[in-house]
Amino acid sequence: MWRLYQFPLCPFSRKVRLLLSEKGVPYELWRENPWDAGDEFWALNPAGRTPVLHEADKNITLCDSRAICEYFEETVEKMPMINGTVASRAEIRRLVALFDENFYYDVTGPLLHERMKKRLILRQPPDSKALRQAMKMAHGHLDYMDYLIDTRPWLAGSTMSLADLTAAAQISVADYLGGIDWSGHEQTRGWYSVFKSRPSFRPLLSERMEVIQPPSHYGEIDG
Amino acid sequence: MWRLYQFPLCPFSRKVRLLLSEKGVPYELWRENPWDAGDEFWALNPAGRTPVLHEADKNITLCDSRAICEYFEETVEKMPMINGTVASRAEIRRLVALFDENFYYDVTGPLLHERMKKRLILRQPPDSKALRQAMKMAHGHLDYMDYLIDTRPWLAGSTMSLADLTAAAQISVADYLGGIDWSGHEQTRGWYSVFKSRPSFRPLLSERMEVIQPPSHYGEIDG
Ligand SMILES: N[C@@H](CCC(=O)N[C@@H](CS)C(=O)NCC(=O)O)C(=O)O
Ligand SMILES: N[C@@H](CCC(=O)N[C@@H](CS)C(=O)NCC(=O)O)C(=O)O
Numbered sequence: 001m002w003r004l005y006q007f008p009l010c011p012f013s014r015k016v017r018l019l020l021s022e023k024g025v026p027y028e029l030w031r032e033n034p035w036d037a038g039d040e041f042w043a044l045n046p047a048g049r050t051p052v053l054h055e056a057d058k059n060i061t062l063c064d065s066r067a068i069c070e071y072f073e074e075t076v077e078k079m080p081m082i083n084g085t086v087a088s089r090a091e092i093r094r095l096v097a098l099f100d101e102n103f104y105y106d107v108t109g110p111l112l113h114e115r116m117k118k119r120l121i122l123r124q125p126p127d128s129k130a131l132r133q134a135m136k137m138a139h140g141h142l143d144y145m146d147y148l149i150d151t152r153p154w155l156a157g158s159t160m161s162l163a164d165l166t167a168a169a170q171i172s173v174a175d176y177l178g179g180i181d182w183s184g185h186e187q188t189r190g191w192y193s194v195f196k197s198r199p200s201f202r203p204l205l206s207e208r209m210e211v212i213q214p215p216s217h218y219g220e221i222d223g
Numbered sequence: 224m225w226r227l228y229q230f231p232l233c234p235f236s237r238k239v240r241l242l243l244s245e246k247g248v249p250y251e252l253w254r255e256n257p258w259d260a261g262d263e264f265w266a267l268n269p270a271g272r273t274p275v276l277h278e279a280d281k282n283i284t285l286c287d288s289r290a291i292c293e294y295f296e297e298t299v300e301k302m303p304m305i306n307g308t309v310a311s312r313a314e315i316r317r318l319v320a321l322f323d324e325n326f327y328y329d330v331t332g333p334l335l336h337e338r339m340k341k342r343l344i345l346r347q348p349p350d351s352k353a354l355r356q357a358m359k360m361a362h363g364h365l366d367y368m369d370y371l372i373d374t375r376p377w378l379a380g381s382t383m384s385l386a387d388l389t390a391a392a393q394i395s396v397a398d399y400l401g402g403i404d405w406s407g408h409e410q411t412r413g414w415y416s417v418f419k420s421r422p423s424f425r426p427l428l429s430e431r432m433e434v435i436q437p438p439s440h441y442g443e444i445d446g
Contacts, residue, residue, distance in 0.1 A: 046367060047325050060310060066289070067316035074309050086297050087283060093290035102270050144269060 002027040005041065005052040007034075008209045009116055009176060011108050012065035012100065013051035014169035019069050019162065021200035023076045027053070035121055066096065069162055081162040092156040095163035103170045106137035111177040116212060135179050142185040149187040168195045172204060176214040197221045225250040228264065228275040230257075231432045232339055232399060234331050235288035235323065236274035237392035242292050242385065244423035246299045250276070258344055289319065292385055304385040315379045318386035326393045329360035334400040339435060358402050365403075369410040378414075391418045395427060399437040420444045 002020070004027050006013030020027050032041055034050050045052045045063040053062040062068045073082045082092050111134050114126035145167065148155050156163035171192060174180050182189045195201055205219045225243070227250050229236030243250050255264055257273050268275045268286040276285040285291045296305045305315050334357050337349035368390065371378050379386040394415060397403050405412045418424055428442045 047321050062313050063317045064320035067313050067320060070316055071309055071313045074312065086294055089297065090285050090290050090294045093293055094286045097287035097290060098270050 001055070003030045003054050003056070004028070005030045005032040005044070005054065006050045007031060008207045009112060009173050009212075010034075010050045011104065011170045011173045012049075014172060014204055015065050015100075015162075015166050016051045016053065016068050017204065018165040018169060018200050019072060019081060021203075022079045022081070022165070022198075023072055024078055025072060025076060035117070066100070069096075073162075081160075081165065083159065083161065084157065088157055092161045092163045095156050096166045099163070099166040099170050103141050103167070103174075107134050107141060107179060108170050108174050108177075110134040111174055111179045115177045116209065119211060131179070134174075135181060138174060138179055139181070139184075142180075142188050145191070146185055146187040149191050155191075164191075164195065168192065168201070172201075176209075176218055177212070178215050193221055224278070226253045226277050226279070227251070228253045228255040228267070228277065229273045230254060231430045232335060232396050232435075233257075233273045234327065234393045234396040235272075237395060237427055238323075238385075238389050239274045239276065239288050239291050240427065241388040241392060241423050242295060242304060244426075245302045245304070245388070245421075246295055247301055248295060248299060258340070289323070292319075296385075304383075304388065306382065306384065307380065311380055315384045315386045318379050319389045322386070322389045322393050326364050326390070326397075330357050330364060330402060331393050331397050333357040334397055334402040338400045339432065342434060354402070357397075358404060361397060361402055362404070362407075365408040365411050368414070369408055372410040372414050387414075387418065391415065391424070395424075399432075399441055400435070401438050416444055 002025065004013065004016065004020075006017075006029060017027075032050055032052075034041075034048055037048060041052070042048055044054060044061050047063060049063070051063075051065055051068065053068050054060070062071055069081065073080065082089050084092075110130055114130050114134070118124040118126055145155065152158065154160050154164050155167055171180060196205060208214075225248065227236065227239065227243075229240075229252060240250075255273055255275075257264075257271055260271060264275070265271055267277060267284050270286060272286070274286075274288055274291065276291050277283070285294055292304065296303065305312050307315075333353055337353050337357070341347040341349055368378065375381065377383050377387050378390055394403060419428060431437075
C-alpha cells in the first residue's frame, strides 16, 4: 500500500490526499515533520519536503505534489483531474501553479510560519503585522477566485479539476490558521462549502494539529 | 507566431526557450520585466510572472513554465522531454521541481536579488554574506548532480529530458551571476559543456542583460 509522508497542515499533502481519495487509491498516513526529519526521510526525498509517497513492496518513491498528481492522472482513469483539450489542461496547470506558489507564498506560507513554526519550533509569539498582511493578500486571491467562479462552474472550467483540489487544500490550511475572512466572498464561500461536503474532504476537516486549534467555523460545512 | 514574454536572466523563461528550440517551435522574444510590468502583462498573467507565452492569432495564453512545457510535450512529438514509463516521467518531474524550487530558492533567486535587483531596482550594493551563502548552497546542489551523473547518462535517466533543460537553465543564470565555482564538479561540468554546445543553448549564452556582465568563462563551451 502507498504510504504518504505528511503532517496535518501541509497544503501540498492535502492536495495529494484529496486526489487519492477522489480517485479511490488506498493509502496510509505517516507523520513526518520536514523541520526535524531524519536520514531515512532525506534518503526518500533529497529535497527534504513533504509530501512523499512511497510503496515499499514495489520500491516506488514519488516526490513533489505536482509530480505525484500527474502520476496518478496517468495511471488511474477514475475521476480525471487534468482533463479536456490541451488548452484546458494548460489552464488547470496554470491555476495549480498559482495556488501552490503565489497563494502559498502570500498567504499559507506566512500563516504557517507565524502560527505553526513560531509556536512549535521557534517558541516566539506571532508577528501581528505579518498576519494582517497575509489576510490582506488572502482577500486579493479570493477576489480573483470570486471572478473565476462567476464565469465558470469550477475554477478551471466546466468540470472539477486539480485546480479546485489545489485551491481547496491551500484555503483549508489558511482557514485552519484563522487567515480567511469570508465576508464579501460569497461565490468562493459557496464553492468551498460544496467542497467541504465531499467524502474526500471530511477526514481533513476532522484532523487536528497538536496545540493549534482552528476557529469554530473551520470544520462546519456551512462555516 | 508565439511570443515569449521574458527577460534575459529569467531561468524559467530560459527553460521554455530551450524546450521550444529543441522541439523546433518558432517564437519571438518580447522583453518584459516583471518588476515593472504594466496592465497589459498583468491581464495576460494574473500571477504577474515571466514566462508567458502568447499566440495572438489563436488567442492562446500560456502561463507558468511547467504548464508551458507540458503543453508542448502534449502537442509536439519531436524531441520528447517528459518521456518513458510512468515512473521515469515522475522522476523527470521530481527533478524539474527540485531545480525550479530548491535550486532557485537556494541559489538562483538570491543571486538575482543581490546582483540584479539590487543593481537595477533597489540601487544597493550586494550583501557579500548572502552571496557566499548562495555559492555554498550551489556546491551542495552540484554535489547531488555529480552523484546523479555518476549513475546515469542524463540527470533523470538514459535520455535527455526536461530535468536537464531545467537544471541547465538555472545553472546558466547562476553562472552568469558569478555564483558557480566549478572546481570539484567535473561530472556536472562535463554534462554542462555538452549542453552549452547544443544549438538550442548558443543564443542564450551570447545574450547580455544590460549593465550586468558575466564572468569570462560564461560563454565558452569549455569554460
Ligand atoms: N513543490 C513541493 C512543495 C512542498 C513543500 O514546500 N512542503 C513543505 C511543507 S508544507 C516543506 O516540506 N517544507 C520544508 C522545506 O522546504 O524545507 C510540492 O508541491 O510538493
Ligand atoms: N512557477 C513559475 C515561476 C516564475 C517566476 O518566478 N518568475 C520570476 C522571474 S525569474 C518572476 O516573474 N518574478 C516576479 C514575481 O514573482 O513577482 C514558472 O515556472 O514559470
